[in-house]
Amino acid sequence: MTATAPTTPTPTPAAARAPRQGGRAGEWFLLYGLSTLGALVLSALLVEATGGDWRPVVNALLDGSLRKPGRWGETLGTAAPLLIVAVGTIISGKAGLINIGQEGQLFVGAAFATYFGFLIGGPGPLNVVLILIFGAIGGGLWAGVAALLKFWRNVPEVLSTLLLVTVGGQLVAYGLSQPWLLLAPLADRGNRNQVSTQLAEDNRLPRPEIFGNEVPLAAVIAVALAIIVSLVLARTVWGFRLRMLGRNPRAAQRSGVGQTRYGAAALMLSGAFAGLAGAAMLAGGGFSFGNYQLVPGFATNIGWTGLLVALVAREKALVAIPVAFIFAGLRTGSSFVGATGVEGRITDVIQGFLVLALLIPPAVMFLRDRRRARAAATERV
Amino acid sequence: MESGSTDPAGAVPAGAAPAVAFRNITKRFGAVTACDRVDLELHRGRIHGILGENGAGKSTLMKMLIGLVLPDEGSIRIDGESRAIHSPLAAANLGIGMVHQHFSLVDALTVWENVALGEAGRLDPGAIRNRIGEIAEQYGLVIDPDARVGELTAGLRQRVEIIKCLRRDPNIVIFDEPTSVLTPEESVQLFASLRQVVADEGRAVVLVSHKLDEVLHATDDISIMRQGQVVDRLLAAEADAPTLARGMVGREVSLRSERAALGVLSVDEANGFDDTPIAPTTGSTATSASDGRRPVLSITNASLRGSGGTPALQDLSLDLHAGEIVGVAGVEGNGQRELGDLLSSLLSLDSGSVSIDGTRVPDGRSGAMARAGIGVIPEDRHDSGIVLDMTLAENLVLVDQSAVAQRGVLDRRSLDRFARAMIDEFAIQCAGPDAPMWSLSGGNQQRVVLARELAQNPKVLIAAQPTRGLDVGAIEYMGERLEAAAEAGVAVLLISSELEEILDLSHRIVVMHSGRIVGEMTRSEVDLEQLGLLMGGAA
DSSP: OOSSSSSSOOOOOOOHHHHHHHHHHHHHHHHHHHHHHHHHHHHHHHHTTTTTOHHHHHHHHHHHHHSSTTTTHHHHHHHHHHHHHHHHHHHHHHTTOOOOOHHHHHHHHHHHHHHHHHHHHSSEEEEEEHHHHHHHHHHHHHHHHHHHHHHHHOHHHHHHHHHHHHHHHHHHHHHHHHHTTTTHHHHHTTOOSBBBBBOOGGOOOOOOOEETOOOOHHHHHHHHHHHHHHHHHHHHHHHHHHHHHHHHHHHHHHHTOOOOIIIIHHHHHHHHHHHOOOHHHHHHOSSSTSSSOOTTTTTTHHHHHHHHHHTTTTOHHHHHHHHHHHHHHHHHHHHHHHTTTTTTTHHHHHHHHHHHHHHHHHHHHHHHHHHHHHHHHHHOO | OOOHOGGOOOOOOOOSSOEEEOOOOEEEEEEEEEEEEEEEETTTTEEEEEOTTTSSSHHHHHHHTTSSSSSSSSEEEEETTEOOOSSSHHHHHHHEEEOOSOOOOOOSBBBBHHHHHOOOOOOOOOHHHHHHHHHHOOOOOOHHTTTTTSSSSSSHHHHHHHHHHHHHSSSSSEEEEEGGSHHHHHHHHHHHHHHHHHHHOOOOOEEEOHHEEEEEEESEEOOOOOEEEEEEEEGGGGGOHHHHHHHHSSSSHHHHHHHHOOOOOEEEEEEHHSSOOOHHHHHHHHHHHHHOOSSSSSEEHHHHHOSSOOOOOOOEEEEEETEEEEEEOOTTSSHEEEEEHTTOOOOOOSSEEEEEETTOOOSTTTTTTHTEEEHHEEEHHOIIITTSSBBHHTTSSSSSGGGGGGTTTEHHHHHHHHHHHHHHTTOOOSTTTSBBBSSSHHHHHHHHHHHHHHTTTTEEEEEEEETTTOOOHHHHHHHHHHHHHTTTEEEEEEEEEEHHHHHHHHHHEEEEEEEEEEEEEEEOOOOHHHHHHHHOOOO
């Protein structure tokens, strides 16, 4: 089939596809390998071009993400919120909705978690659970604003979720400036402005130490969520109906899958995951995510990067697990790159190259199939 | 049209080098051979009918001519020269144009914008509008260039496709099932102008169809394809319908489905060339059934404003009783689509109500109609009937998953079992329950819809254009299924623009015009002339 085929897929005999797909698995693997290698070579060239040496940079990346003591635990801690955000993104994506406001939903979720965490207090372990739940509620409500606009006023969720990131950021910043909302009492914050009280010891997510690394509980939660969501989408009636809605809204409407009900649920759930990620960052702490307290800029691009993870994983929750770990590794590794004399933010560019590298193979396969078909035809005529 | 400038060979009489010659063309899709050593010639100034059932290889053959599919073996000669047609662009440069069965229009754009799509250089809206006007006049394809395509009926969209194709002034024009969405009147008009154009302008025209009558009346040469091969070539003047039908299916078909396959160009003509009297079907019981019993489905004073502000349904009332087949006849675009959508919960009424067994069903509430027991075979299955990206098995349980799920979790094994049973019962040709829906042919997709809707044990079954695009065998099958459903006590509403189909199957016939029911008659008292007048809004 060529690019000019009509939008509805032309039905071809099933037999035409089935045998070819098995033999193509190897080609896919090779392509992904090559494009990733290409991205790495390009990154190396970039390092060289900026006056650095690529070998120490690679070493620094590996040291920072895996090899040095405590670093892989740190990478896991970063991967956890990325994965949680990505899994949420996959849920709304399956329903045919494009949520790109995770960064804001995450921040609002963290703010909810902070506020209600202190408001309710309570004994430690229970309060941790409450903090996570309120994070999810906050993120869900924030996405709910976009859902309301979409299903009540037909505002595209792509726009509303994105714009609500800024609004959410401003609102939380306001909250952080008000003692009756999020701002810590003077005694707790010294002379700092816009900072919340630190979570008490027993209100934090545990990080048991294994092999010299602190393994954050958040990572276990994230992986469990990815597996659960993957199963729910594939195996439950609810997941089935959500996929139906995403693929053919009119068939779904006729079959009792109301766009408003299921669509709003998917969008809010997606926001809830982002909010949960925010709460997990707050309660999970660690090197990357501050000090168990809410500050402006708390989200530190985890929402945006989580969106990229979902994009690269191509709506497969299980695939998102390794992808989240790789992206987390780039992030934790980058803090070591600075020591080599190369700008640490070079990893942002590397990350960009990698995203492209992982999105290129499907396009290449498509183009090559067509070229082959043409070449074969020219030979024959 | 000024075809002389682009086509110096235009005046060459048939008999010179053929405009197109397929030589020994073979195309395989995996294990399926779609075209098997096909030889075929198309001549200027003649309309060539290619007749065959679904899957006979007609469309594949034409897709090779238009550059969408590449042959595995064989060659295509255009005006005697061997050509490799790699892309639709190459085909266009060779003067080949095609009017597709499925539309490739952009709904959000206007008619003239759609016609201008794909043009290089600066847009000249005025010139394009004028050109549309010229073509409209010349071929009787009247259309408003500024209308938005999304608001047009299927018949009018087809017009836009045809205009799009003719605007490039092609030497070779392919019509792929052009009348499958046209009303009988529009079809007659199209073929009349087509013939004139072909004779006057020396174009070679291909008419791909499975309607015997159409091929018989509108073409000069006929090739019959079956299982990828050309099995018969004849002159239209020497052919008759039974011969064509036999050639097409390779077996004797029952009279009824044969008649249905003939299609109708017009009521009179249909009566004229088919000398079997239209016998009343099993309608006697149904007529009495509608007396005094409570209707299963009751539509009361339904009114609905269409997208353009014009009324789509006007004060429409209709009762349907258990065990009867009620045919809704009418020219397409007179509210039939809205009626189907209403009963699929896709539309909300401005006023009026729908009831099942006397209980009101909320209109427009997602799934309400289906839950109340209304099964629907929709007019366009791709629109609301199936999900192409899901598997066959999943498509069989779109509406109700309760039989294959426990406590909200799908049971893969019982889904698989259910799907296999349906595949067997409805003879669905596929690679298995997990085959993606898009991999099935149109006829088999339609069987999946039928299987699913009947498996729900509906009280009411709406069949909207259920045999559109299907071949003789499938038409026959669909008719039998609908009759069996009615016999089992289902109230069947058959919405169709194929009058033959309605006359064959219905116990009672209502006629729709401008969103109203303008007439009603039982099967035994059908007056074709009266019916035609009602459909035309003249009675």
